[in-house]
Amino acid sequence: MNQIDASVCHLENIAHATFKLVVKVDHEYLSFIRPGQFVHIQIGQGYEHMLRRPISIADFDLETGQLTVIFKVIGEGTRKLSELTEGSVINLLLPLGQGYPIQQLSLKKALLIGGGIGVPPLYLLAKQLVDRGVSVTTVIGFQTKDDVFYHEEFSQLGKCYVTTNDGSYQHKGFVTDIINLEQLTADYYFSCGPTAMLKAVQSTMVNCPGYLSLEERMGCGIGACYACVISNAEQTAYKKICQDGPVFAASEVSL
Amino acid sequence: MNQIDASVCHLENIAHATFKLVVKVDHEYLSFIRPGQFVHIQIGQGYEHMLRRPISIADFDLETGQLTVIFKVIGEGTRKLSELTEGSVINLLLPLGQGYPIQQLSLKKALLIGGGIGVPPLYLLAKQLVDRGVSVTTVIGFQTKDDVFYHEEFSQLGKCYVTTNDGSYQHKGFVTDIINLEQLTADYYFSCGPTAMLKAVQSTMVNCPGYLSLEERMGCGIGACYACVISNAEQTAYKKICQDGPVFAASEVSL
């Protein structure tokens, strides 16, 4: 776990209010990153924003030292990130949290299910799974056409379905509609997205083992403040999303 | 009185922790400026700094639309100003306050007495006096050699004496020492600087009519909040430095 400065290499508006931010960091900090982990980004220089913003790692490149995140502007912090200029410096804590435990799993066929800003971490996951010879199918859902991103990128790694709530791009409906329609199966599934989607995925995929990546408002991002808890399935104890997660076995958590 | 955005043309470190900042503004806002007036500068974009910073207008050029201020870094706000980059935009209220009433005065010989960051407004004053055919003598005082600025610029407009507290540049001592030593006289004197200096000037120049420019911590900068008051000579009423000043007849105020 490190606190580092990173300089902005590239910032691109890739979909409605959605930005791809590429920063340069020392490669020593990249070698330990696992898909599903996140960075905790400081906003601004002064003290107006005392809380960092958690954003999933979407990609990294050990050779160039580039780390990519994809975020949607939903408030003040992400708006400020979207106004960064090339060469400016941002401060990151990284890598945070537990990623998808793909090293421990024996799998041939993986189903990746993402919604909205839950899509980015699945890209790094898909790349690493493909590198390990796993066959990857992706289902990603968005509100509408203008929100869609990374269809092309995921298609290069395997079959990729896109759903939009209003049907303005590919399939109309929810990610679970496609899963049911196409009777998609896998050894494991991996999902990240809004809670409502994760719930639907959890019940649709009830017979398949899987992993969910959760979101919660965070303070420290490292397990020290107890801001980001979620109950275990038995409602008897909490886990910390930032430290024990954000990825949990689907059987472990009750949404 | 206007609120305007101005873009930074030039920022230069001209002495120890002292910066000359040149910004471009629409020339319509420059035509009403009188020497001794100030701008009220917003610091940063967010809400960390709710108060603006008052800085005297040191110069302007109607043709290029350039306005110059000179400031010393003494805290957070001036530090942020010193980190501005060319092309960035700052928000100004201008022109604020009453300047030196040179139009109303009949004078041939003026003595300008400045100390530290009280020197800048005297430059615009000196230029305008010289334009009107007034003979200008300037005495400016600084802590030490490294703090000295605009000696050259003032010398081009008339005789200019520089004092430093430690004698590391020209005359050792205070501005009033030179006035006494050289028996400097004038039809009117004009002074700006720290209160201790203004007091000394007021008593040294007791037989000469003059004007003092005062400083106080400000809120609104336009006369609405009563932050920046000073008592009249009789201690019966207050004047607002931002609105009634910052320039006052030396006889009008008790320091």
Added chain:
Amino acid sequence: MIDLTVELPGLKLKNPIMPASGCFSFGQEYNQFYSLNKLGAIMIKAATQEPRLGNPTPRVAETHAGMLNAIGLQNPGVTTIIEEQLPFLQSFDLPIIANIAGSSIEEYVYVAKTLSDSAAVAALELNISCPNVKEGGVQFGTDPHIAAEVTRRVKEVSKVPVYVKLSPNVTDIVEIALAVEAAGADGLSMINTLTGMKIDLDTRKPLLANQVGGLSGPAIKPIAIRMIYQVYQAVKIPIIGMGGIVTATDVIEYLLAGASAVAIGTANFQNPLVCSDIIDQLPSCLTEYGFTSIKDVIGGGHDDN
């Protein structure tokens, strides 16, 4: 276009936006930036019986996302205000809310009666955050009994509605609100500043000449929102909310918490056009968040709404 009008006791507001007392003097200065006709109302600087010179300087200090002030009720006295300041304001289509202060109940009563008799003001705002000299300096606004007493006495002489401005420096704001409501207050205005201090590292002493000052600005907004939310659930009289408002979204947050209108203080210093800007932005901001009228918003943050 969303109808921004709000009606409160004594006040027909074109919109729910007004400058807060003490931050806008008597309006002349800001009228150089935009016409005061645009405002919902104006809360003018505190008036006392006699002229007051206020505190020595420095009177203001900046803090993170806020400021401290210790102006100390400087004002030319109620008679001069009526004679010299109000005629200018009366030339606008603008309800005037007069902020009244005092060091004794008698002074409050005198100032309230004088202003109300002048027929120039639409309402009074009773600033009970002043130290009560007779009670050894304890603030009128921190003891529910004294707060109620000054409210009752002012109500007896006032021909216009009385809004009591609550101090946030109390253990139980609801208790005070209920006490002044029971004493006849027509509305509440909240919050005044929180008492704070800044120490100057160079002089090693409190920066303000008065040592302590009132903290205002965005820093205090969460405290104001909490207090308004709690008081709204307890009282029936309307609330004018204030504390750290800078944007139209801040205004909506205040209305949801339970304010019927809002006042803006410190933000005028950062942006002299802030009230005007917010009035311009409010309709589209309301639409963006799905509101079709101001009435929908007021108190909308509470469960039974």
Added chain:
Amino acid sequence: MIDLTVELPGLKLKNPIMPASGCFSFGQEYNQFYSLNKLGAIMIKAATQEPRLGNPTPRVAETHAGMLNAIGLQNPGVTTIIEEQLPFLQSFDLPIIANIAGSSIEEYVYVAKTLSDSAAVAALELNISCPNVKEGGVQFGTDPHIAAEVTRRVKEVSKVPVYVKLSPNVTDIVEIALAVEAAGADGLSMINTLTGMKIDLDTRKPLLANQVGGLSGPAIKPIAIRMIYQVYQAVKIPIIGMGGIVTATDVIEYLLAGASAVAIGTANFQNPLVCSDIIDQLPSCLTEYGFTSIKDVIGGGHDDN
């Protein structure tokens, strides 16, 4: 090199810097950024008699120059803390200050006794900002009599010095400070958070599941400084100061106001190295402002110093 050591009842501090309770858990996480040996002390997360799950989420919200939290005393219970968390901390050269909480005086006494008997902690920090269930939810810390009573009862069972952590949500902080001093407190710790609220414009409801939360961070610093300044003039016991500290200059401001040491909470979230950075910068910062020892600074903002 300036000597940074400070001695307080039960505490020999290498330097006056410690993390504030609840913001640093039991130290393990931040020990990944720098060695806990560097700290003056550590204030650990609140302990209660039984495990507590705390409040539902969202538990935090950002505000201007601050944040709201409503964690709700989540902790595994005092026995588990002693067994599972303290052994790690005891491996460092680091005085442990245990923050204790409860819903009844009996619970405070139980937790205090258990911790003090464990011999693992150097001092107790009595968090009296918790709601007193028996008295209908009113906070222990807002009534001087209850505050004094819980202090007295905890002092009876504690073998280590007791610092009482004051709530700022009171009309008269000096009254509470004097009451707990008279009841035997060895020191004060101030301030805890101010009660605040944020409303989510999208859901139109309070953002925190608990509705209200505690405001911390730079926004509250002026209030903390004012309270410490006032309390310092009234009491003889030492004060550990906190509220919005981010820099070494903030620390000096606290010491001038009257704190003998300081704790840092919210700033750890922005910069996990903040305590370590401040400890590094403090000597040169003290020198810059002309101080030659920590003792010169403490209370230096007062006239008789």
